[in-house]
Amino acid sequence: MLTIKKLHKSYPIGDRSLHVLKGIDLSVDEGEMVAIMGSSGSGKSTLLNIIGMLDEADEGEYILDGVTIKNLTEKKAAIYRNKFLGFIFQSFNLINYKTAQENVTLPLYYQGLKRKERQEKSLFHLEKVGLRDWADHHPSELSGGQKQRVAIARALAANPKLLLADEPTGALDTKTSYEIMAFLQQLNDEGKTLLIVTHEEDIANMCKRIVRLKDGVIMEDVKVDQVRAEQYV
Amino acid sequence: MFKFLFERDTWQEVFDSLNKNKLRSILTMVGVWWGILLLIALLGSARGLENSFNRLFGSFATNSVFIWGQSTSKPFKGFQEGKRVRLSLTDAKKVEENIEGIEFVIPRNQNQGLVVRGELSGTFGINGDYPLLDKVQKVNLMHGRFINQNDIDNRKKVAVISESIYKQVFEKDEEAIGELIQINGMNFMVVGLFEDSNINMGPRTEIHIPFTTFQQIYNQGDQIGWMMITGKPEYDIRQIEEDSKLMLKNLNKIHPQDKRAFGSFNLGSEFAKMTGFLTGMQFLTWFVGIATLIAGVFAIGNILLITVKERTKEIGVRRALGATPFEIKRQIVVEAVTLTLIAGFFGIISGGWILIALDSAFGQGPDATIVNASVSIAVVFVAIIILVILGTLIGLIPAFKATSIKPIEALREE
Numbered sequence: 001m002l003t004i005k006k007l008h009k010s011y012p013i014g015d016r017s018l019h020v021l022k023g024i025d026l027s028v029d030e031g032e033m034v035a036i037m038g039s040s041g042s043g044k045s046t047l048l049n050i051i052g053m054l055d056e057a058d059e060g061e062y063i064l065d066g067v068t069i070k071n072l073t074e075k076k077a078a079i080y081r082n083k084f085l086g087f088i089f090q091s092f093n094l095i096n097y098k099t100a101q102e103n104v105t106l107p108l109y110y111q112g113l114k115r116k117e118r119q120e121k122s123l124f125h126l127e128k129v130g131l132r133d134w135a136d137h138h139p140s141e142l143s144g145g146q147k148q149r150v151a152i153a154r155a156l157a158a159n160p161k162l163l164l165a166d167e168p169t170g171a172l173d174t175k176t177s178y179e180i181m182a183f184l185q186q187l188n189d190e191g192k193t194l195l196i197v198t199h200e201e202d203i204a205n206m207c208k209r210i211v212r213l214k215d216g217v218i219m220e221d222v223k224v225d226q227v228r229a230e231q232y233v
Numbered sequence: 234m235f236k237f238l239f240e241r242d243t244w245q246e247v248f249d250s251l252n253k254n255k256l257r258s259i260l261t262m263v264g265v266w267w268g269i270l271l272l273i274a275l276l277g278s279a280r281g282l283e284n285s286f287n288r289l290f291g292s293f294a295t296n297s298v299f300i301w302g303q304s305t306s307k308p309f310k311g312f313q314e315g316k317r318v319r320l321s322l323t324d325a326k327k328v329e330e331n332i333e334g335i336e337f338v339i340p341r342n343q344n345q346g347l348v349v350r351g352e353l354s355g356t357f358g359i360n361g362d363y364p365l366l367d368k369v370q371k372v373n374l375m376h377g378r379f380i381n382q383n384d385i386d387n388r389k390k391v392a393v394i395s396e397s398i399y400k401q402v403f404e405k406d407e408e409a410i411g412e413l414i415q416i417n418g419m420n421f422m423v424v425g426l427f428e429d430s431n432i433n434m435g436p437r438t439e440i441h442i443p444f445t446t447f448q449q450i451y452n453q454g455d456q457i458g459w460m461m462i463t464g465k466p467e468y469d470i471r472q473i474e475e476d477s478k479l480m481l482k483n484l485n486k487i488h489p490q491d492k493r494a495f496g497s498f499n500l501g502s503e504f505a506k507m508t509g510f511l512t513g514m515q516f517l518t519w520f521v522g523i524a525t526l527i528a529g530v531f532a533i534g535n536i537l538l539i540t541v542k543e544r545t546k547e548i549g550v551r552r553a554l555g556a557t558p559f560e561i562k563r564q565i566v567v568e569a570v571t572l573t574l575i576a577g578f579f580g581i582i583s584g585g586w587i588l589i590a591l592d593s594a595f596g597q598g599p600d601a602t603i604v605n606a607s608v609s610i611a612v613v614f615v616a617i618i619i620l621v622i623l624g625t626l627i628g629l630i631p632a633f634k635a636t637s638i639k640p641i642e643a644l645r646e647e
Binding site: 049052054055074075078079081082083087089093094095096097098102106107109110111115154158 | 241242246249250253254546547549550551552553554555556557558559560636639640641644
């Protein structure tokens with residue numbers, strides 16, 4: 001589903017450049033749930049951004065669902081993002097002046113779906129995250145966990161092949177974090193492929209595979225026995 | 234490409250974004266609103282002044298000059314300096330026949346006279362006139378008729394009197410037409426009643442009597458008080474004035490360089506001065522209005538630019554969710570255009586209110602300084618088109634700014 005070969009990325013800092021990713025090789029199959037771990041500065045977010053087509057690698061190969069992602073125009077990148085990827089952010093990144101439902105509708109809007117279809121789909125996904133009754137509420141009226149669930153519904157709305165989560169539980173307390181993880185696990189059970197960046201061991205252990213990054217290289221890539229989050233909820 | 238303009242979703246997005254950021258939207262609109270308001274109010278007032286001016290001069294053939302005799306300032310051909318100059322009918326005829334570009338020449342005589350009717354009396358300006366006068370200086374008749382050729386030919390004792398005489402020598406609501414009044418002891422029949430003009434060119438005129446009658450009763454012979462010369466529209470009235478004066482000097486044996494011999498009032502050049510002034514004022518109005526408008530639109534651009542920075546994250550999210558840069562740009566431009574248009578419409582409406590207020594304050598009655606202060610629909614359309622163009626252009630700046638930020642930077646956690 002996703003193949004990365006010899007990926008390099010550096011950022012210019014002043015007149016020097018900071019080599020953030022130093023040759024990453026990674027391959028993710030459909031239905032996997034991968035945790036990408038590492039301390040800050042390890043390059044895990046950069047990797048996620050490249051996978052998310054928000055950023056581009058300097059060198060190396062990136063193939064997503066059989067499509068080589070290279071030299072994308074902004075327009076193409078936008079279309080691929082919309083088609084292939086769903087984003088879940090640490091700080092939710094909901095649009096404050098839009099209701100929960102309107103937020104979920106947004107990717108569908110950019111997909112060019114008809115209004116009615118969008119409404120149906122967005123309600124369906126809100127239902128899925130258990131927030132159908134909150135459809136008309138604004139993000140400010142929701143708790144952190146609820147916001148993240150709206151964000152997940154939004155990420156799911158466009159039916160992406162790959163869900164990318166950047167510290168999805170970073171802004172949540174433990175209990176809520178587990179709830180979210182339980183939900184993500186459920187999505188994975190249903191067949192969705194997930195890539196989760198985290199620096200918390202317990203969160204990482206709820207995935208099926210852990211990739212550890214340090215100083216821009218993969219230190220360890222192991223399959224783990226998934227800890228089910230439901231038991232803690 | 235413009236299909237999106239007819240889609241409900243586009244407007245939903247725009248109005249959501251504007252509506253949910255009310256303060257920003259309102260602040261943004263104030264600039265354009267003010268610009269349009271000024272433009273409309275200024276243009277309307279300028280038009281009002283022009284209208285009042287036209288109303289004032291409307292009853293005159295503006296391509297006219299009045300010439301009368303004074304006294305010479307230079308000795309010539311044996312005549313002493315200070316010779317009294319009097320124009321004659323022959324002069325008028327010669328001028329009319331020989332000077333190029335003349336429409337017509339109207340001789341007039343003028344005198345003061347005592348008007349008596351029963352117990353009531355008053356002294357008024359009496360003019361001996363030809364029917365043609367009506368063509369040059371419109372006589373606004375309220376009742377009856379003006380002097381006609383028959384009156385002239387038969388030296389009839391008929392008079393066309395002004396409203397103010399009527400008020401002095403007639404009772405209220407009394408029928409004046411057909412009544413007799415005495416002018417210098419002679420009976421004249423009133424055949425017409427005219428409205429007082431609010432502008433007077435030349436001596437006060439309150440009674441018009443046939444020229445020939447005047448000639449006879451005052452024993453004027455060939456002499457005339459003054460002549461009114463009207464030029465054809467395509468001729469320069471100042472040239473006609475010069476030519477006529479030169480010819481009159483020649484006819485009356487006056488030194489060609491004598492500046493005092495003839496007095497004149499050139500309505501044409503006065504009118505041209507006023508028209509020039511009005512044109513200048515209109516230009517200034519447009520200039521000020523459009524400058525204000527541009528300033529307003531820049532204010533919008535500025536605020537949009539600030540809010541784009543504020544909305545960087547939102548734009549980043551939208552792009553992560555699959556919005557193409559074009560869609561982002563389009564939305565920001567549509568937002569800008571919508572804001573300018575809404576502000577513009579409010580400006581047009583409140584500008585209209587100002588004109589209504591001006592009209593009720595200064596626009597009423599015959600002496601109004603601002604008459605029918607208004608702006609033509611064409612001007613309003615031009616203003617709207619300018620607004621749309623400026624709105625689009627100014628919307629492009631923040632739009633490009635918005636899409637030049639990489640989504641990754643926009644989304645970076647702080």
